[in-house]
Amino acid sequence: MNDSQGILWEVFIQSKPGQPHKHAGSVHAHDNEMALQNARDLYCRRSEGTNLWVVPASAIVASSPEDIGPFFETSNDKVYRHPTFYSVPEGITHM
């Protein structure tokens, strides 16, 4: 087990200040500090980012693909959450 390659981390990059972090890929590392450095070396060789998040892959909780229907369908029948559901008199702007 001494020959371990470290654990798997997921890497999220913010490409510009003000932008959300976006998943870039994964990296192996043994601890937090090394994970950040490895992620920088691997995913930011061409000034791709202004900020990095690394998260142990095992800490991510994900919905499963089979849930695509039931898990998300509660929002499908609420069309009144969209602005196009409402009618306004002709000529009204800025709304």
Added chain:
Amino acid sequence: MNSLKLDENQLIENFEAKLAKNEMIEPKDWMPDQYRKHLIRQISQHAHSEIIGMQPEGNWITRAPSMRRKMVLLAKVQDEAGHGLYLYSAAESMGISREEMLDQLHTGAAKYSSIFNYPTLTWADMGAIGWLVDGAAIMNQVMLQRTSYGPYARAMVRICKEESFHQRQGYEIMNVLASGSAEQKEMAQDALNRWWWPSLMMFGPRDEESPNSAQAIKWKIKRETNDQLRQRFVNQTVSQVEKIGLVVPDKAIKWNEAKNGYDFGEINWDEFWTVVKGNGPCNKARIAAKIKSHEEGAWVREAANAHAEKNNKTKAA
């Protein structure tokens, strides 16, 4: 959550329907065992190729003819390491561990691209590799940006973006040599002579000799066949050769108006299979060097492990 228990036939039907709509398959999606096996093999061997591919070029870093060339070559070799790591991660998402893949490489159970079993004899080889070997790889990788497995496709998008300088810097080296002294031009031509055919071999066996191809196309892992990609590579490379005053080392090269492409000579398939089977000029040296660096790095991994464990304990206390 797994309330819908589908039977195997239905799962296959869903999987194929997804492919038909050009939707990507993601790590947690159901997929046929053979699809998973095929991709684990392909992606891990692709990763191994990037890693072993660092050796022939690494051979010239200390002897690069100028500081500019040295910086460029270092950056390129570093990119290859990065590409290997993207690909290992993509393969891991299918359920194989990094340790397992490295083990397969070291024991010879997994292959890597045969092109890296040829030696790099002169500086001009750095030009020929960037131009032809990376050029052939790009041809394949551009296609793989649309492969059906999401993590593989995304790794390819990143890799293709980074590869674009690799080919140009190689062609630049060749162009500078080809327009230099008679001796330099001869060195460039010699490198082209040695790398031309192995580069054509990179696309793999002819379609009728490539049993996995049909299935790979059906599953949209590959979008084009070996011969189609090889033909396109020849079509676009011949004019690049001529432009810098070199000669394609193939007497059969001839423009064919009817097929809107070049006819070219027969690849030496005996040589191809000899190298694939492990008896090329550098097969043994490449694996020996890889195992040596892995073993010499063991203490670093042990120390990193010990350090992480110590920190975890301190935190827990």
